[in-house]
Amino acid sequence: MEALVWKDTGVETERSLQPPANNDREVLIRVRAAGVCTTDIHMIQGKLNFAKPPWILGHEMAGVVERTGAEVAGWKAGDAVVVDPVVSCGNCTYCQQGKKHLCSRGGELGTTCGQGGYGQYVVVPPSNLYRLPAGMSFVEGAMMEPLNCTMGAVDRVPRMAGAHAVVFGPGPAGLLFAQLAKVYGASTVTMVGMDNERLELGKRLGADLVVNIRSPEERKRLDDMRFDVAIEASGSPDAVRDCFALAASGGTVVLYGLSGLDRPSIVSDQVVGKDLTVVTCISAPHLWEQGIRLTASGRINVKDMVTHPVPFDDAQGVLNDILKGRFRGTKAVILHNKA
Structure with a gap:
């Protein structure tokens, strides 16, 4: 598995990592696009203390179902998906109130728990997946996470x-x-x-x-x-x-x-x-579908915001440019194109 790994010495490219394994109730996703968020950069710079290196960052993701667990229904290999990175226990008071992002036993893939989209594969519960509409690119799909958070704030x-x-x-x-x-x-x-x-x-x-x-x-x-x-x-x-x-x-x-x-x-x-x-808002679990529909209908334009769709082979250099203040674009999205 290829991945950009945040280490004490910076971000390094690795190509021989073992892919994560999904259990019977989980889905293995092959990431096709992963957005570079300012949160990721602030973590690397030590401004936000969410996780420690070595770590695979990236919480803005879209990809394809690679494999489903034996108990998973409704999804099959090859389905194009948007990934909600917030995982939770499903049983606490916050989860029961529809506020899984506040679950003390959960977290966010790539940020606080579990590897993220800077790696080629991630494991998620099936409830964290949304279908990528026909005609919407994986790059646009990766932008649904920041859309979800901002939409949650405006909705309030x-x-x-x-x-x-x-x-x-x-x-x-x-x-x-x-x-x-x-x-x-x-x-x-x-x-x-x-x-x-x-x-x-x-x-x-x-x-x-x-x-x-x-x-x-x-x-x-x-x-x-x-x-x-x-x-x-x-x-x-x-x-x-x-x-x-x-x-x-x-x-x-x-x-x-x-x-x-x-x-x-x-x-x-x-x-x-x-x-x-x-x-304010850090996540809006109830608004994912609405955000995807707004984008698919053309009411929200995320495509023109992505100034740098970056092939994985070039991603380490782009991240270094961002860290050193040399990046002059608006948004970079890392592309995993290998099978």
């Missing part, structure tokens, strides 16, 4: 319909938030960032106004605005503060980006004084 906003929304961070999450805000009925979406190329992509994907806050004039224009919904998708503490400052009284702030910094960035008096609602 009390009043998105007709809202003036702002999104901080034109990265993959921010670009999804901008599209989802429109799908959920926002009247205008303003996207804020520092990279003109990404901001232009945001405009093509539906943002009504883009603001480069490196420009003093644009920064001043932004400071004079107020928003019903302010979404933080960059992980920047400065952006967090901007969200609370620019949120209109009675509005909603969505916190999504992780900074990995152990210091407060929220002024609680501001939250109370402006009567703000604060929401």
